Amino acid sequence: MTTCKGAVSRRSLLAAAGAAALPGGGHAQPAAFPSRPIRVVSPYTPGGGTDTTARLIAPVMQEVLGQPIVVENRAGAGGSIGAAVVAAAPPDGHTLLLDALGHVVNPHLLRNLPFDYATAFAPVSLITVLPQILVVPPNLPVASLAEFVAWCRARPGQLAYGSSGNATGSHLASVLFLRETGLDLAHVPYRGGSAVLPDLIAGSVVFAFATVNSASQLVRDGRLKALAVASDTRVSSLPDVPTMATAGYPAVLVDEWNGLYAPAGTPAPVLARLHAAVRQALETPAVRDRFAQIGAVTRGTPPGEFTRYVAAQREMVGRLVRDANITVE
Numbered sequence: 001m002t003t004c005k006g007a008v009s010r011r012s013l014l015a016a017a018g019a020a021a022l023p024g025g026g027h028a029q030p031a032a033f034p035s036r037p038i039r040v041v042s043p044y045t046p047g048g049g050t051d052t053t054a055r056l057i058a059p060v061m062q063e064v065l066g067q068p069i070v071v072e073n074r075a076g077a078g079g080s081i082g083a084a085v086v087a088a089a090p091p092d093g094h095t096l097l098l099d100a101l102g103h104v105v106n107p108h109l110l111r112n113l114p115f116d117y118a119t120a121f122a123p124v125s126l127i128t129v130l131p132q133i134l135v136v137p138p139n140l141p142v143a144s145l146a147e148f149v150a151w152c153r154a155r156p157g158q159l160a161y162g163s164s165g166n167a168t169g170s171h172l173a174s175v176l177f178l179r180e181t182g183l184d185l186a187h188v189p190y191r192g193g194s195a196v197l198p199d200l201i202a203g204s205v206v207f208a209f210a211t212v213n214s215a216s217q218l219v220r221d222g223r224l225k226a227l228a229v230a231s232d233t234r235v236s237s238l239p240d241v242p243t244m245a246t247a248g249y250p251a252v253l254v255d256e257w258n259g260l261y262a263p264a265g266t267p268a269p270v271l272a273r274l275h276a277a278v279r280q281a282l283e284t285p286a287v288r289d290r291f292a293q294i295g296a297v298t299r300g301t302p303p304g305e306f307t308r309y310v311a312a313q314r315e316m317v318g319r320l321v322r323d324a325n326i327t328v329e
Contacts, residue, residue: 043082060281091265131231162196162205173254212295
């Protein structure tokens with residue numbers, strides 16, 4: 001049997017077609033992402049700010065990604081238990097971490113961690129920023145931050161401030177404020193932001209940094225007095241309260257915040273798809289409005305920008321921890 005010149009066999013055609021379908025001439029393509037349900041680990045207790053953030057964005061993200069998203073609380077050890085779960089997960093985008101300021105605090109305070117916060121994660125997106133406000137008792141005879149600083153200077157060794165706990169955002173903002181003003185006040189740590197407010201209202205401590213969500217209504221009711229916002233912009237719920245920069249202390253800038261991470265080594269296209277889903281969730285009116293109600297400013301920054309943000313935050317927190325000799329038991 002003879003064949004015409006240039007003819008090819010059916011087997012050759014099939015082989016060629018198969019090779020053409022594979023990039024690199026025969027290497028298998030990775031499975032489409034996502035290929036199964038996604039787990040978002042919230043490393044704190046249910047009902048807190050980080051958990052609320054995760055559960056607000058998850059429904060929209062799962063619609064965008066086409067797979068269920070399950071939020072799992074793995075609390076303990078300042079958030080490091082949940083973080084360890086994600087650090088050890090396969091870098092395929094199906095196990096994620098939604099963490100808070102503790103993500104950059106823990107490396108400076110916790111010893112013998114089974115992972116390195118700086119190298120174990122691939123930042124996906126900064127989700128929200130929660131501004132903090134310096135609040136004082138309502139009967140304090142001051143009307144501005146300058147007057148408050150002068151009032152404290154006139155009472156050396158007599159005053160104390162409260163915080164939501166050692167090495168929390170509230171504590172770190174206070175340390176930075178005291179450093180910039182040269183004031184020396186005793187620190188009284190409480191178990192959470194809501195615990196300090198009754199003593200602050202009563203005057204047992206003379207100032208605290210509180211999130212907008214926890215302080216705004218108390219300020220509007222006249223039960224607390226707000227002097228400055230430790231953020232780069234004023235907050236919509238208290239538009240008359242100046243920023244620290246406006247009040248003369250531009251270095252006092254410590255926000256609470258929440259961000260999404262994947263395990264290190266997760267492919268860039270997967271990170272980009274996750275970021276796009278976060279952005280779509282934050283642009284959804286119902287989600288955006290709910291965040292506004294709790295005093296959170298939505299961000300949705302891309303992975304590269306968020307990576308730089310985390311590095312700068314880690315450096316800033318490290319300086320504060322060292323300068324103030326902050327430790328945890």
